[in-house]
Amino acid sequence: MAFEKLLGQNDVKDRLNRALGSGKLSHAYIFAGERGIGKKTFAREFLTAAMCTAPEGSCACGKCRSCVYLKNGNNPDLLTVTADEGKTIISVDKIRDDIREAIAKAPNFSAKRVIVVENADTMNEAAQNALLKTFEEPPEYAMIILLCDSLLTMLETVKSRAVIIEFKRNTDGEILEKYRMLSGEPAGSDDVTEELVAAYADGVMGRIDEISGSGDANEKRKRLTELLPGLFEGSIEAKNKIKEMIDVRNKQYDFVFFSMMSAIRDAMLLTRFGMKTKIINADLREPLFELGNGAGYYRLKSALEIIDECYKKLGRNAAAELAVDDMLIKIGGGF
Ligand SMILES: [Zn+2]
Known part of the structure; x- marks a missing residue:
């Protein structure tokens, strides 16, 4: 099973594992949930398995060219789209040019060509409409993953064409477990109390990174x-x-x-x-x-x-x- 090393989010794991195991992947996914909740980490493992050319069940093999290039951070079949430096929104040009160009080409080494749009909820309406065009008739090899903190600003038309994966807040138990894993000792054994860790994280795993270890x-x-x-x-x-x-x-x-x-x-x-x-x-x-x-x-x-x-x-x-x-x-x- 994929995602075994990741804590919590059991519903998300089940759904993604099933999709990967059956080989019936959608062309578009929306990963939605609080900043720091783990969308990127899950997306990374999900796309690695989807792009792998010799998957074992729902897991990536780790050895094929797609897997190796992904690990080295230079797999040309993966495109990550983010807002340009200094900009708070993803422009329509960026969606139109970058995504359409990428999607037009079949993958080089991988089973899929994947496009990840980070902070997809910062796409304005024009950008989302431009994206819809690619959603309507995607080539067989394409998969788009939109990561967003909130579904509120996403257009209905975009949402209805994608599989929506919602991330829930983690329990305090999971948060404290993650803290122990990262800092090598449980909360309370240093000056940081369990109450502090749980209160600061408030169910969001990513916040632990900031307070553990260093x-x-x-x-x-x-x-x-x-x-x-x-x-x-x-x-x-x-x-x-x-x-x-x-x-x-x-x-x-x-x-x-x-x-x-x-x-x-x-x-x-x-x-x-x-x-x-x-x-x-x-x-x-x-x-x-x-x-x-x-x-x-x-x-x-x-x-x-x-x-x-x-x-x-x-x-x-x-x-x-x-x-x-x-x-x-x-x-x-x-x-
Ligand atoms: Zn592989």
Whole structure:
């Protein structure tokens, strides 16, 4: 069976294994689910098996030319389409030119020619309509896999012509198992508690990558807890240091936001219900209690709202650096 090494998503595994085993593959698939949920990893294994020229059941052989070239990252029968650098949407030209050109040629070494469209939900209507043309009369050897975070922006006409594979959130048990696999030890044996891992991942496997192994994320979390009291007191130094940690350019800020929000929420709980209250950042109980005493419950509460608002703005790609600055200044009480 394929996908054995991947944790969870049993429905997805069943459906894809059945399709591969029967050899009855559709020309178009939509893999839908939260960013980081594993769509790419599953798509990779799925297409490898579909392209393999000597599959064993639903598994790729690992030895044929298709398999070897895929492993080396240079199989010309696979095309991956993404938005151009600096662009947030996939343009109609890209779909029209790249995909049509690729699909017109029979595969060189593989059983199928596969086209993967990443972030397919960023295709505007024109791009999706252009894609439909290829969906209507695809050559026998072609397979298109669309990866998208949400089905909401996908046209009905596109959805109805594809097999939709939906990825569900993982259980906390699966998340903790993945954490153990990645960091070589269970959560709780280091400073990262099970509660923290489960709360941060919120059922999304990919988020674990950021907090396991490197130890860097844990450093960030501790550093933020050190800096937050200063921020609430209006220290410009603290503000600038936190700003440095929020990497808006490379969109690496999820964990910093999570850490800020969970630290502040923990501080609120400790202020309200005392030192023994169950919190996420259990190893930082003392400094968070101090933070709560210093800033006070209501300032913490309004800071949470300010941070949440900024986080949403970043998601919409609004003037990011400005939004972060604005947020930090507001929390500091205007400086
Ligand atoms: Zn093979």
